[in-house]
Amino acid sequence: MQDEKLPGGISFVAEGEGIREYRLANNLKALLVENRVAPVATVCVLYKVGSRNEAVGYTGSTHLLEHMMFKGTPTFNKDRNTQIAATLQKIGADFNATTWYDRTNYFETVPSDQLELAVRLEADRMRNSFIADADRQSEMTVVRNELERGQNEPTMVLDEAVYATAFREHPYHHPTIGWRADVENVPTARLKAFYDTFYHPNNATVIVVGDFERAATLELINENFGAFPATEEAIPEVYTDEPQQQGERRLTIRRAGELALVQIAFHTPAVLGQLNVLSNAELAARAADPPAENDIYPLVVLSALLSNGVTSRLYQALVETELAVSVTSNCDQFRDPGLFNVYATVNPGVAPSAVEAAILKELERVGAEDLPGAEVEKAKQQIIAQVAYNRDGTSEIASQMSEAEAVADWRFYKDYAANIARVAVSDVQRVALRYLTEDNRTVGYFIPKASAADDADADNAGANGSNGD
Amino acid sequence: MAAGCEFFFKFDCKMGVKEMVKREGAGDEATAGGSVTPQELGQQPLAGHGEKSSDAVAANTPAGASRSNFAARIARTELPTGAALLVLENRATPTISLRGSLRAGSYFEARDKPGLARLTADMLERGTQRRTKFQLAGDLEAVGAQIEFSADPFAVEIAGRALAKDLSLLLGTLAEQLREPAFPADELEKLKQQAIAAVQEQQANTRVRAYEKLSQVIYDPANPFYVHGGEQLIKSLNSITVEDVRRFYEERYGGRSLVLSVVGDVQAAAVQRLFAEAFGDFGGPRAGVEISVADPEPQAGARREIVLLKEKANVDVMLGTAAPLRRDARDYYAATLANGALGESTLSSRLGLQVRDREGLTYGIGSRFRAPTLAAGPWYIAVSVNPGNVEKAISSALAVLRDYVTNGITADELADEKSSAIGSFKVSLSTNAGLAEALWNAEFFNLGTDYLDRFPELIQAVTLGEANAAIRKYFRPDHLTVIIAGDYQSTPAGANLSA
Numbered sequence: 001m002q003d004e005k006l007p008g009g010i011s012f013v014a015e016g017e018g019i020r021e022y023r024l025a026n027n028l029k030a031l032l033v034e035n036r037v038a039p040v041a042t043v044c045v046l047y048k049v050g051s052r053n054e055a056v057g058y059t060g061s062t063h064l065l066e067h068m069m070f071k072g073t074p075t076f077n078k079d080r081n082t083q084i085a086a087t088l089q090k091i092g093a094d095f096n097a098t099t100w101y102d103r104t105n106y107f108e109t110v111p112s113d114q115l116e117l118a119v120r121l122e123a124d125r126m127r128n129s130f131i132a133d134a135d136r137q138s139e140m141t142v143v144r145n146e147l148e149r150g151q152n153e154p155t156m157v158l159d160e161a162v163y164a165t166a167f168r169e170h171p172y173h174h175p176t177i178g179w180r181a182d183v184e185n186v187p188t189a190r191l192k193a194f195y196d197t198f199y200h201p202n203n204a205t206v207i208v209v210g211d212f213e214r215a216a217t218l219e220l221i222n223e224n225f226g227a228f229p230a231t232e233e234a235i236p237e238v239y240t241d242e243p244q245q246q247g248e249r250r251l252t253i254r255r256a257g258e259l260a261l262v263q264i265a266f267h268t269p270a271v272l273g274q275l276n277v278l279s280n281a282e283l284a285a286r287a288a289d290p291p292a293e294n295d296i297y298p299l300v301v302l303s304a305l306l307s308n309g310v311t312s313r314l315y316q317a318l319v320e321t322e323l324a325v326s327v328t329s330n331c332d333q334f335r336d337p338g339l340f341n342v343y344a345t346v347n348p349g350v351a352p353s354a355v356e357a358a359i360l361k362e363l364e365r366v367g368a369e370d371l372p373g374a375e376v377e378k379a380k381q382q383i384i385a386q387v388a389y390n391r392d393g394t395s396e397i398a399s400q401m402s403e404a405e406a407v408a409d410w411r412f413y414k415d416y417a418a419n420i421a422r423v424a425v426s427d428v429q430r431v432a433l434r435y436l437t438e439d440n441r442t443v444g445y446f447i448p449k450a451s452a453a454d455d456a457d458a459d460n461a462g463a464n465g466s467n468g469d
Numbered sequence: 470m471a472a473g474c475e476f477f478f479k480f481d482c483k484m485g486v487k488e489m490v491k492r493e494g495a496g497d498e499a500t501a502g503g504s505v506t507p508q509e510l511g512q513q514p515l516a517g518h519g520e521k522s523s524d525a526v527a528a529n530t531p532a533g534a535s536r537s538n539f540a541a542r543i544a545r546t547e548l549p550t551g552a553a554l555l556v557l558e559n560r561a562t563p564t565i566s567l568r569g570s571l572r573a574g575s576y577f578e579a580r581d582k583p584g585l586a587r588l589t590a591d592m593l594e595r596g597t598q599r600r601t602k603f604q605l606a607g608d609l610e611a612v613g614a615q616i617e618f619s620a621d622p623f624a625v626e627i628a629g630r631a632l633a634k635d636l637s638l639l640l641g642t643l644a645e646q647l648r649e650p651a652f653p654a655d656e657l658e659k660l661k662q663q664a665i666a667a668v669q670e671q672q673a674n675t676r677v678r679a680y681e682k683l684s685q686v687i688y689d690p691a692n693p694f695y696v697h698g699g700e701q702l703i704k705s706l707n708s709i710t711v712e713d714v715r716r717f718y719e720e721r722y723g724g725r726s727l728v729l730s731v732v733g734d735v736q737a738a739a740v741q742r743l744f745a746e747a748f749g750d751f752g753g754p755r756a757g758v759e760i761s762v763a764d765p766e767p768q769a770g771a772r773r774e775i776v777l778l779k780e781k782a783n784v785d786v787m788l789g790t791a792a793p794l795r796r797d798a799r800d801y802y803a804a805t806l807a808n809g810a811l812g813e814s815t816l817s818s819r820l821g822l823q824v825r826d827r828e829g830l831t832y833g834i835g836s837r838f839r840a841p842t843l844a845a846g847p848w849y850i851a852v853s854v855n856p857g858n859v860e861k862a863i864s865s866a867l868a869v870l871r872d873y874v875t876n877g878i879t880a881d882e883l884a885d886e887k888s889s890a891i892g893s894f895k896v897s898l899s900t901n902a903g904l905a906e907a908l909w910n911a912e913f914f915n916l917g918t919d920y921l922d923r924f925p926e927l928i929q930a931v932t933l934g935e936a937n938a939a940i941r942k943y944f945r946p947d948h949l950t951v952i953i954a955g956d957y958q959s960t961p962a963g964a965n966l967s968a
Contacts, residue, residue, distance in 0.1 A: 018527025035528045037561035038899035063474045070476060070816065085816030090885040092892015100473030109899070111892050138829035141855075146474065146832035148783035149853055152675055152955075176474050256780035258673040259666060310606035322659060325666040348666055378611050385613025385632055391562045393900035397526055414526070448673075449780075 004215070007222045016414050019401070022218065026230045028201035030221050031401060031410055033209040035394055041210030042394040043118040044107035045126070046402045048205075048280065049198035051176040052101050052238050052336065058186050058194075060178015063099040064136070064143055065191045069106065070097070071135040073128040076121060084121065091117065094395060099176055102335040103406035109395040112211040116220055122206070123224035126199055133188040140184060147177045154257050155343070158446040162263050165249050166339055166442040170242035170277070202230040205405045210394040237279045242267070242337065249442040257448035259325065260346040262355045265339040265442045266435050268331060269295050271407040277336050287409035297419045298427035299331040299340055299435065302366065304379035305428070306342070311378070314342065317362045322347055323355050335407040339442075340435060352445050367433035376425050387417045477815050477833065528561045539898075540919035543908060544737040546744070550724035550752055554744045555908040555918065556737040557730075559901055565636055565733030566901035567616075568909040569627035571647070572726035572758040573717075574620050576693045582713060583697040584706045587620040588660060589717050593646040594618060595656040602656060605642065614639055616646065622693035623760055623843050624913070625722075630902075633734035637743055644747035647727075650718065654711050665703050672699040675785040678776045679851070679954035686772060686950045687791045687847060693762060694791075694839075694846050723753025730908035732901045762844035765791045768948055776954040784856050784955030786863060789849025792943050794841045796914045801841060802927050803935040804943055809886040810878050811870070811944070812836025812850060820850060823869050830854055830862045838943075842914075848943055856957050863951060870946045877937040891925045 006012065009025030022030040051062050076082045088095045088108055095108035106125075110118050150156045160175045167173040177183070206225060208217055245267055269275050272286050273294035307314045307329040318324040325345040332338025342363070346355050390396050404413035544556045578585040594616070595602040609615060614631035616639065631639040671677045681696045688695040697705070727748060731740050767790050794804050812835040815821040824834045831852050840846030850870070854862045878886075897903040898921065911920040 033527050035526070035561075037528050037559070038895075040896050040899045066474075066476060083817060085814060086885070089814050089817045090889050090892075092889050092894070092896055094893065094896050097476040098473050109896050111895050114892070138827065141829035141858075142825055142832050145783065145830070145853060145855055148855055149832060151782035154673070256673070256778070258669045309610040311603060311610050319663075320659075322662060325663055325670070345666075345670065347662070348669060378607075382610060382613040385564075388562055388564050388632060389630060391526060392564060392566070392902055396900070 007215075007219045009226060010218055010222055016411065019410055019414060020214075021410065024201065024222060024226050026201040026226060026228060028221075028225050029205040029405075030218070030225075031205060031207045031405070032212075032214060032217060033207075033394075033397060033401075034212065034214060035209055035397065036211045038394075039112045039211050040109055040394055041112045041115045041118075041208060041212050042107060042109040042398040043115065043122055044105055044207040044209075044398040044402050045122045046103055046105045046205045046207065046405050047198060048102070048203050048235070048406065049104055049194070050100050050102040050406070051174065051178070052171045053198070053236070054171060054174070054178070056174075056179075057182060058190050059174045059182040060143070060147075060176070061182075061186055061191055061194050062104055063176055063178060064140065064183065064186065065131075065194050066097050066099045066104050066106075067139045067143055068131050068135060068191060068195075069125050069129050071132065071139065072130050073124050075124050075128070077130070084125070087117070087121065093118070100406075101172055101176060103402070105402050105406075107395070107398060107402070109210075109393075109398075115208070115210075115212055115217070119206075119208075119217075119220050119224050123221075123227075126201070126204065126225065127228050129195065129199075131188065131192045131195055136188040136191060143177070143183055144180070147180060147183060150177060154255070154259075154261055154446045154448075157255070158253060158261050158263050158444050159341075159343075161251055161253055162265050162341070162442055162444040163339070165251050165444070166245070166265050166267065167242055170240050170336060171238065172242075172334070172336065172338065197236060200231045200235070201225055201228050203235045205402075207398050207401050207405070209398040209401070235280060238277055238336075239279075241276050245440050245442075247439050250444070251442070252445045252447060254447045254449050257446065259348065260352045260448060261444075261446035262342075262344045262346060262352050262359070263444040263446075264342045264356065264359055265444075266341075266437070266440045268299055268338055268340045268435055270335060270337045271296055271333045271412065275337055283335065284409065287411060290408070290411070290415075294419070295427075295431045295434070296331070296333060298423045298431045300333070300383065301376060301379045301420065301423045302428050302432055303329045303331045303340065304382050305375050306362065306366075308379065308382055313362050313365075314344075314359065317358050318344060318355065321358070323350050323358055327359075333403075333407060352447070356443060363432065363436045367429050367436070371425050371429055373425050376423070376428055380420055380423060383420050384417050387420075539921040543918045543921075544741065545912075545918050546741050548724065548745060548749055550727075550748070550750075552724040552727035552744075552748050552751065553729070553912055554741060555728075555730040555912055556735065556740045557732045557904055557908060558735060558737055559732055559904065560734045561901070563633045563734050564901060565631055565633050565639065565731060565735055566905040567627065567629035567631075567639065567643075567729065567731050568905040569727065569729035570624035570909065570913060571627075571722060571728075572623060572760070573625045573721040573754075574623040574693075576623050576760060576762075577721050577756075578717065580691060582705055582709060583702055584664065585709055585713055585717050586625070586721075588657070588664065588706070588709055589714050589721075590618040590620040590625045591660055591664070592652055592657060592714055593650050595660060596651040596653045597645045598649040598651050599645060602653075605646070608638070609642060612638065614642075616643055618646075622840070627729070636731075636735055636740065640740075640743045640747055644751075647722065648748075648751055652711050652714050652718070657709075657711055657714060661706050661709065664706050668699050668702050668706070673778065675776075675778055675781055675783060675954040676851075676853075678778060679785040679787045679952045682774055682776050682952045682954065683787050683789050683847065683849060683950060686774060686952070687768060687789065688765060692765065693844060719754075720756040721754050721758075723755070723758075724748050724751035725754065726758040727751070728909060728912045730905045730912065732905040732908065760843045764793050764795070764845040767791050767793065767945065768950065770948060772950040774950070774952050775957060776952065777957070778954060779956050781955045782855075784854050784859055784953060784957050785851065786854060786859060786954075787849045787851050787952045788863065788866060788949045789847050789952075790945065790949050791845065792838055792841075792848035793845045794838055794848070794943060795845050796841050796843065798841070800935060800939050800942070803931045804838065804841075804939040806883060806886045806890065806928070806931055807878060807936045807939040807943070808836055808838060808848070809889065810882045811873055811940075813886075813889070819869050819873060820852075820866055824852060824862060824865050828861070828865055830858050830865065834862075834866065856955060859953055859957055867946050867949075870944060874940055874944050874946060877940060878933070880933055883931070883933055883936050887928050887931070890928050894924050 834852040
């Protein structure tokens with residue numbers, strides 16, 4: 001398998017469970033997965049630039065730039081009747097692009113006889129996008145409306161405020177969509193500079209999953225992406241660590257709405273278990289040889305046993321008791337240290353403080369009392385089944401690989417279920433005790449203004465640092 | 470949470486595949502396109518990155534001998550009761566997807582009991598004569614399996630998934646829930662309070678409120694697409710008793726209208742045997758399953774309503790009408806292609822090109838036939854917009870629509886819409902979940918097991934003349950109801966409507 005004949009300049013790097021990693025001469029990483037279940041293929045290009053690479057004045061730029069990447073190139077544009085979206089739409093592609101803290105990705109699932117078009121288009125916009133000022137002006141208001149839609153949702157408003165409070169220094173402080181004034185005023189030149197800094201083959205991974213012939217596809221990738229040189233300068237690094245939180249932080253948002261919300265967040269490690277920001281080289285080294293102990297996996301199991309399904313602890317303690325309408329939890333799996341969050345929608349007539357107390361009691365019980373092995377086993381089985389569901393289709397596989405590449409590398413994806421399976425009861429208890437502490441937490445309330453009874457309760461919470469608007 | 474941003478929000482589903490998915494209630498645009506991230510759904514830990522080490526990611530076995538012919542691979546059986554099963558073996562992953570329905574949706578509930586069909590469907594998960602809700606959930610959760618019920622205007626929809634090894638657990642549990650529900654009183658009380666809270670929460674959602682109002686303006690309360698207002702719905706939910714639920718179940722649930730599709734790493738014969746064991750003597754229902762709706766005449770003249778919701782940064786606008794298009798209409802494909810060129814894509818359809826791409830007025834604009842099903846649902850244009858741009862967006866959308874109606878679709882546009890529909894249909898059939906949905910859809914609408922193979926021909930057969938006739942028939946810019954939901958103060962009535 002590994003002495004295959006490769007197009008000039010491409011080298012084979014590694015292989016695992018059908019995922020094959022190659023490197024072009026310009027240092028572009030290519031990951032190929034042949035999957036002939038259906039006559040389709042997914043192409044995904046991941047750029048290692050996200051809102052973590054932004055600062056005040058140009059928050060939201062990564063995302064705005066992502067929008068500009070649909071505005072055209074000399075080859076694909078409206079004047080030539082080859083607008084990027086129309087070109088993809090007319091072949092029936094399922095396509096989109098997304099921006100998040102750690103990455104930006106562009107992807108399309110196409111009938112497999114259209115794979116060449118997809119690769120050609122993605123390579124073209126890596127370096128040839130217009131990024132014109134007139135386009136920026138009309139697209140800014142599109143993005144601003146996207147921001148406004150988000151501001152309509154109480155859950156997003158509260159989440160944004162909690163992240164901005166829990167992260168004081170690290171750029172996870174600001175939302176990926178950006179602060180409104182930055183979105184409105186960022187100059188086109190700044191976006192162009194962003195493009196010219198980060199959109200290069202040596203800062204990207206191309207993922208192809210589906211029904212294709214490997215040698216021909218490598219040739220196709222080489223022809224189209226191989227033309228661009230690697231940057232001479234190194235890609236700029238992020239180095240702003242979040243200092244350890246020393247004491248609980250609280251915030252309240254009061255706004256028109258119907259139901260109150262409670263969100264409780266705790267700082268956690270990054271996805272490879274580290275507690276600080278790593279350079280690109282350090283991250284690559286750690287991903288290739290991950291530490292034996294990584295608290296992320298027990299935290300993910302902890303989240304599942306707390307809130308996944310009717311039998312979960314928080315469902316039983318909050319929904320069954322009719323304190324909350326719904327409750328969920330989530331452990332961030334980010335490139336840099338993130339948060340473990342619990343979210344609850346408060347039942348009408350219940351004080352948010354009662355919901356907060358019930359959540360904290362359940363979190364405390366995990367470490368303080370006996371934790372039945374069957375409960376941990378159930379949570380692990382749920383995650384492992386989900387991993388299998390997430391392989392239903394080329395698009396899903398490419399998406400999962402892309403997320404893994406953004407925060408570690410594809411091995412994180414490959415070994416995920418095995419790492420979850422290894423989690424012991426004692427690991428879950430250990431991480432609960434270590435991270436779910438008072439000094440490490442941020443508590444946020446969303447209080448619907450109409451509800452006067454709840455206002456009194458929120459005042460007792462001693463709000464500070466509210467900044468959701 | 471802490472969700473990322475997407476380039477665009479997928480406004481509509483592709484035709485023929487997801488017509489019936491999650492159409493229940495109002496405002497399902499929030500999830501309709503499948504573009505909401507798992508994080509937004511609060512499922513990130515489970516939808517997280519991962520890969521089961523014992524199974525390769527790669528799969529090199531084609532799903533069948535001939536990938537181009539589905540009909541030969543679909544095993545369809547029907548029980549003497551009338552219940553139908555469709556199975557497609559697909560060994561891509563060690564999982565199974567299940568879709569299904571019974572005709573026991575809100576159409577069948579008494580007019581003064583809105584919400585009864587939905588509560589009855591939700592109660593199926595809340596305890597059987599053999600197991601409590603906690604036990605039922607525990608047995609499924611222990612192996613990561615899921616079964617969900619929801620009610621739409623006509624059907625109770627069933628969605629399930631499991632690892633392939635748990636097929637009999639999945640089907641056995643489904644049968645127990647459908648056939649032996651216990652309807653415990655305490656669970657009904659809890660469910661009612663949860664449902665009421667959910668209704669209250671939705672009352673603050675601009676998109677939900679816009680659709681709710683649109684449906685109320687264009688439909689009579691007796692129409693299955695009429696959405697009851699929050700207050701009325703809450704009152705009704707409060708009044709529903711265990712006896713109401715039990716009676717509705719006994720009259721409306723039965724094997725006659727049961728449709729189930731199962732796709733995944735299974736043996737068709739094994740699924741058929743389990744299905745016959747589980748549902749062979751599931752008779753009934755006592756009452757009929759026939760559906761007879763008089764589709765309303767489309768409105769004459771323009772109307773406008775504002776739903777005021779304070780402190781909302783974004784306004785949701787809908788311009789719609791009752792559209793006399795059913796799933797079995799002769800011009801169904803012509804109408805959906807005609808709509809496609811107008812508003813399928815917020816990026817490249819006519820509305821999106823003008824209102825989003827050129828004018829930058831919105832993050833999302835599109836048009837859709839919401840539910841061409843056993844009865845005709847509404848057609849509307851929906852656009853989200855800053856409060857200051859409401860009138861501009863409405864004028865701009867109407868201008869696009871007028872031009873489209875006056876000048877018609879071009880041959881190039883129609884050709885592009887056809888290749889788009891055919892290509893995306895192919896893409897949608899690349900997953901177990903997509904296949905299960907398509908099989909169920911074909912059976913529910915009586916399209917035949919060869920529908921998946923015939924779809925490209927059906928699309929190709931549409932002529933330019935048929936598409937233009939559909940445009941003139943369904944899109945009537947001077948006879949629309951405009952709903953504006955958000956923090957928006959009234960302007961002189963009818964402003965811009967006749968511009």
